[in-house]
Amino acid sequence: MSRRVVITGIGVVSPLGVGRGALWEGLCAGRSGITKPTLFDASGFATQLAGELPAEFSAKDFVPKHYRKAVKVMARDSEIAVAAAKLAAEDAGIATRGTLDGGAGTPTYPSDRMGCQIGAGLINAETDELTSALATSTNEAGEFDYRKWGTAEGGGGGMNNLQPLWMLKYLPNMLACHVTIIHGCEGPSNTITCAEASGLLCVGEGMRVIQRDAADITFAGGCESKVNLMGTLRWTLLSRLAPCTDTDAPESVVRPYDPGAAGTLLGEGGGIVVLEEREKALERGATIYAEVAGFGAAHSPPPAYAAIKTTQQRGADDRPGDGVRFAVEAALADAGIDPGEIDAIVPSGAGIREDDSEEVSGLRAVFGDRLDEVPLITLTPFVGQTVAGHGGIQMAAGALAIKNQKLPARIHKGTPASGLQAGESSEREAGLRYVLVVSSALGGQNAAAVLRRS
């Protein structure tokens, strides 16, 4: 029998606050963390709300003393990751190089038995930083002049206005890189970049890494911030954001599964869970939130958008929602359970019509009429779409629901497609044995995980 994997620590940084407590309290109280963005000037866009981390968030609070200098070369995405990982390690009650911070004691696990899988997005260079360099290399018409950029043959050396380590700030694997350096994880480490599915794919891969005995413990999840000019531009061009003013109520704007929904809102944040081999976790008396009992992944061409004349053509055999269906079926089979045993679902629930309809088709194919009886835990009205961060936050919410035997509130004011348990509701006690988590990406990647009460 293969090794079993449990969640023993949760680290979340989201617009609802820093730490799993802030997430859970916000979800249960029905409080959205979405506001008018302050990190950039959104006035040129039709969407003027986003989910930002609390202003007091500072990565320095989560970085060991000797490593504080490195914060200067961290993009926002990496800052979120080092914070989430530190919170997860502390929550798990493990000692790592990072939690010990030069103090007495030894790490709970040897470094080569510690892994790290953190999903990330395409990190955009900070606009001011880059443009200040570009602006030194323009011609008389004010256009960028390639010949002024280099340092040879009479070039003006404009590129030297970028700090030498500039690129390292923006490599997606820097999230995992900083986390492995801080906590001393020398086992398998990966950076999965499949947009909204990244975080959950990382949890699945982390689970497999422990199952195949390549590590005993791993940091798994995802983090991202698209709350910036480039992120907002791209999602605007893709028609994925709901037009709104900064005085609109976010819960009226983001409306998962409402056929009249106008789009989603971006958020920043992420979640990292500590996955641990079950026997070892029990041995050290760890608190177990839930077992990751099953995982599945699948591809299917995503729905076509008017804005993207693509590529992603469907064959005659393809039905809407196939990717979701295949991933969920694989996860259920891996857990050895029937769909009838699932007590709640943490879905993608972006509030984007095409995506939501796709997801419901897939879930409907698995659950049939019973889908109407399964409560959906929808997160985007609270934190926005955090993209690579979403799967980690979903895992956190699913694990906390199981641990607390409670369903958090749903706040959005829309009218979900008939039958779905996705409309507004208060928090409530619930007997939750199995919770399904599902994430789907615009590129067609789908991931599903089954959490079991431990």
Place this chain on the structure above:
Amino acid sequence: MSSSLSKRVVITGTGWVTPLGSDVDSVWARLLKGESGIGPVTHFDASTCATNFASEVKGFKLSQFLDDPSPHEMASIGTHYALGAAVQAWKQSGLAKANVNRRRLGIYLGSGEGQLDYENFLASNLAGWNAEKRSVDGAAWAKHALATMTAVREIEQEPNLAMSHVAAEFGCRGPAFNCMTACAASTQAIGEAYEIIRHGDADVMFAGGSHSMIHLLGMTGFMRLTAMSQRRDNPPGAARPFDQTRDGFVMGEGAGMIILESLEHAKKRGATIIAELAGYGSSADAFRITDIQPDGRGATGAMAQALKQAGVSPRESGADGRPPVHYISAHGTGTKENDKIETAAVKALFGPLAPKIPFSSVKSMLGHLIQAAGAVELITCIKAIETGIVPPTMNLKNPDPVCDLDYVPNAARDLNAQGGVDLCLSNSFGFGGQNDTVAVRKFRD
């Protein structure tokens, strides 16, 4: 649970798009002759760049590979390379005729991001620039960007899009992943795809990667790190791994793709098996963002795990007196640090047997294909097994005292008289401390 850790995984297809061509056999012949793909940068005006040369793919057209390339027309160049490599691998595998269960056909790529829409991106930044405040005015930036940039060009930069295109073309409905662990990415993708099959989550996987960073900010990033050679007077001689005068790597581009398949599945359909993927090791340095762990233990660990999985002890010679590994495809970038530490790592693992193992870097000819490097280099190992010949490290004329292994300098070596090539390792190490090694061996039933 369908887990069966004894499951064997074989390679039934290979394909690549490289600076020396886009056909496995003809490029292999050129590598054995020591030819270089390196020349002046033509993708953008790099004339004032300290590194104004690179290893570019030449004359590539997707229409050479696909009857109808139109669904992929707007994709990034890296995605085009991935498709070109995937078509070759798919054809060689014969899977088109096999009626594969698409839900058991997955894909794991280590493809990089697409290129920015430079013209409009640069202009939008400059349109928003307020020189007095030294910051970009968001509203002015947004106005310009919304008017000029397009949804398709933007989405095609997303790093999961290369795999989306390949999956769409071949109907993959199984597990689908893309990883970005810098220069280690496609080796890691192949390793993880192998584990997915071993675990029973798929029967067949596309695995590999694609990348092109031969563009303004890609080259800029590495120039600022002073990681690239600046030998402007001699581009074909610029990539000189393990040479005492090495001054950095040379940027390349391209794609490598293999088809991995469970042995059971391959046999059942009567496939021609090219080689067996025998092991995979992955580790993190957890040291510094810029530097490699000086003792090379991350690299040693990745190689050791891959060998362990292959059931081979690094310090035991075979019955024929030869070392346990017949060839190592080095990461061998040609940077001072990498080559020194990779050498130390090989010595630490193999001890007295290390000098007996041919250990070469095709980056001396192809340049560094960044995220695509590992997949392309694994295919060179497969060709070494098939032909019994190992490729050279070119431009190695001034031995470095700290690089004292057998780098197969300047000429390919025919090992058929010694019994050919059986087990090979392919190393890839990335910025950020990512180390990955895969072991590949001649297939024996």
